Amino acid sequence: MSTLKGNAVVGQSGGPTNVINQSLVGVIQNIKANPNIDKLLGCKHGVKGVINDDYVQLNNVPDELLERIARTPSSALGSTRDKPDEAYCKKIFENFQKNNVRYFFYIGGNDSADTARIVGEMGIKAGHELHVFHIPKTIDNDLRVHDHTPGYGSAAKFVAQAMMGDNYDNKSLPGIKVNVIMGRHAGFLTAASALARKYENDGPHLIYIPEAGVSEEKFLADVDAVYKKLGRCLIAVSEGMATPDGKTYAEKIASNVEKDSHGNIQLSGTGALGDYLSGLITKNLTPAGGKKLRVRADTFGYLQRSFAGIISEVDAKEARTVGRKAVDYSADQKNIEGSVCMTRKTGSSYAVDLHLESIKNVARETKHMPKEFIQNGNDVTQAFLDYARPLVGDLPTVGSFAELNK
């Protein structure tokens, strides 16, 4: 194969994370590892920047600034929810031809991986050789093949710390509390709330994820049982919480729901699900003695993906590494496409191996929580906790007077 010389484009796509800029900085800092690449162009707002010819030159950004950008939440180049069709991809490709772009590094989820794949295939057909590399990110942790994805650990850390604090809040002023956590199809992020537990009877007491459907009757019976036992109940639910027939509660609630540009129903940026569930509890459960139930709901919303200062250090390091590695892989001319993939090493301490996986094995379809991570349809297993803990890292040290009774 001939040596492919030209320019490179790097872009960020989809929902931001707290470490997506680590991957970007990994690409920028390592770009010299591929001597065939001349200019590195950052496209503003993902592929939208490509078709608008809106680029920023990234070859000579000072390291001091790069290190600050790496610790900054969200996508420093801007992001997009555009899901390019054939015509859109053609425009991308034509811009790449015009700018002599031969390498495309796209940081995103499964939709972004698919975009990269299509543009790469167009290149092959048109005789404009183009090597495309997908750099994974998603707080949903739902990419196939990947053991886990950069962005998940930091969002999971936010969820765990939020739930830790809310557990103490709920213990101090007892009642029933519903916390709605991101996750349309995959329950990994909601499941991470279980990491908050330290003492006996700590919440969350119930965890509902999209993969384990629950009827309203079962949900209410679960809540009632916990409340009767503990006098309080802390509940974690995924925004994609579903009934046993696979229909989401969000669909049930909303007669007139907003759909995003991928045709997905809007689940974030609204308190509707939390308010629905707290209303359901208030209407159906009555505590002993006719006292009024204290029922509240919080929707963690966008904070969980972009809160400044809550970063898993393992996640940050891995996000940087997959960015750097993409450039390393691009230097090997036999790699014409691929997604930078982490698999977990077997053994007692946590470590990952990296390899380049064909994008077609990552694109479009998503991964779900495996059965061995789910317990009774309303909790997670020890296997899940063992899986998630190293990705999240240390949580704040806390204490309770309960220790005096030990």
Next chain:
Amino acid sequence: MSTLKGNAVVGQSGGPTNVINQSLVGVIQNIKANPNIDKLLGCKHGVKGVINDDYVQLNNVPDELLERIARTPSSALGSTRDKPDEAYCKKIFENFQKNNVRYFFYIGGNDSADTARIVGEMGIKAGHELHVFHIPKTIDNDLRVHDHTPGYGSAAKFVAQAMMGDNYDNKSLPGIKVNVIMGRHAGFLTAASALARKYENDGPHLIYIPEAGVSEEKFLADVDAVYKKLGRCLIAVSEGMATPDGKTYAEKIASNVEKDSHGNIQLSGTGALGDYLSGLITKNLTPAGGKKLRVRADTFGYLQRSFAGIISEVDAKEARTVGRKAVDYSADQKNIEGSVCMTRKTGSSYAVDLHLESIKNVARETKHMPKEFIQNGNDVTQAFLDYARPLVGDLPTVGSFAELNK
């Protein structure tokens, strides 16, 4: 005055904060500073624990555990929303007589201060001398006389860091975003969102607090103007956001709202206000070109008062100090009652003076944002930023490619 010997009770009341346990630990660690105090009893769930005779002995708690409890969110002894009437106060007082309680340290807001005051006055009337000390806490920062209150700095830090992240999120995927922040009557916490700004055009672009009423028409016009200029708009609103005639939006929205045990309308633990405002924007504003507006709302909810790991170090230190100081003041037998009060020293660097203020000057009524902190009814002034910054402390260091164009 004779030397008052006996036992002491310490309790926590009202909405928890992230540093309320610092004050508790300050009392526990310093209790030997008053040699007239024998046993230190912690009442579980505030005054509810007193009337239920539900105490934990706190004289010999290991320091290692105390230091962990001090860093743990929420009220380690449990809290209560009970607002005692005359009969309830009598039960408190009778329990104090039974247990030979001569000193009462109550950590709470203005309602808790009032409870302490009433019980103390009952003591005087009944000839059972009782010295009562109010230790301030509230994320609302609305205690009269006090320059600021422990708990505010940490909650304000959470709000600032949340808004920093959300500003980058909103920049990356532009749209209109409403963030609802706690604060029923006082806008201090919502105002702290302005600390998130670093670069030109950073959000929050609009800030609405209870003290500056705004009509729906003015609100929409403000949002429209920002959106037309920047293509995005990040809005911070207090849960107690009000119309110019002083009516809250929450009252407007809810025909059937829940009231808490103090007769206040429930503003937290629901996404109703955020959803109402985002609906208002969606219905009334149409962007150029007929494109659909992307409008989202998040309600920060209970996270802002109890998120594990987000603590202002100044706030933590001051919360500990006011707890310790209460015990110091109690040793001086001329102090029969008082609220431990911080005033700010004049001068260029931040420092506080402490004194004991009569509880009647703190109890019941609340403080509002002064006029000199409010700008145009939709923003805060530099004077507010100068006031709030030392209370919050350092925020995460961030970076942007915008610096390249300087």
